[in-house]
Amino acid sequence: AAHAWRLLPLSGGVDYKAVAGDISSIIKEDPNKGPTLVRLSWHSSGTYDKMSKDGGSGGGTIRFKEELAHGGNAGLGETAVPWMEDVKTKYGDSLSYADLYTLAGVVAIKELGGPTVPWSSGRVDALDPSAVTPDGRLPGADSGPPGADPSDAAHLRTIFNRMGFNDQEIVALSGAHALGRCHTTASGYDGPWTPTPTMFNNLYFSLLDSVKWTQRDWKGPFQYEDEGKSLMMLPTDLVLIQDDDFKKYVSMYAKDQATFFADFSKAFNKLEELGTTGLKSTTWA
């Protein structure tokens, strides 16, 4: 009894294991929601700029319509953001949107068979949209920043080096495209990258490395398809095998899922902590 206080949740009164359990239930009911929650967590974090030190997951600003209107976030305002509202309402002010969105990403990755990515709590929401960064910080699948060759590895490096990621981390993070699909109603692209879009595995890399990817003949944006026409790759995905410094990591992860899981876990944890301060390592699984 003397140590009963140890049983209390440690951080701000929120039981993050319970929050994770509620997010898991949403994904168990509809596994296709898992990948979209991973995309939400990544887009909530990927606005970080290491020079100006603004953006990142810290303020939970992706909930604001100003940020949801950014081209790269198409679809999230009608899907993943509203899916999280009941969870937010249940825990109230003690749970920040910023913590909720980043926790949703790691819960989804684990629920879909991926690694248990370390996660820390303590993000404090920005109260108004003035903390929203300018549009254009997330990678475009076909168009780089002004002046950059869109099909060039330079676009990927410009965007991800700005967040503080190197070539190996860029490739590891891209393996998240094992999950989910493109929706014509969101990005305009169409189809899944792998035949198992609700399973986190290294298939994205093996398919990139082994399939003959050709231009899809259709009215939508330029994308690639396999011979069976059931899978897709974006122009930016193909960059990872067109550039030798990227390709060596694609080949490595295609052969070695354990190394992919370990490297992805480190890089995704780093991604989710961009633009944060004062976090506390938190047991959520």
Ligand code: DDH
């Ligand atoms: Fe992605 N991604 N992504 N992506 N992404 C899309 C879907 C998903 C790019 C473009 C698109 C990462 C990197 C890039 C996920 C995770 C991650 C879609 C389709 C486009 C387009 C959206 C739609 O129509 O619904 C581009 C470009 C890049 C790049 O790096 C150049 C990274 C780093 C991650 C990550 O999580 C670390 C996931 C998951 C999805 C599937 C979403 C869904 O609803 O299904």
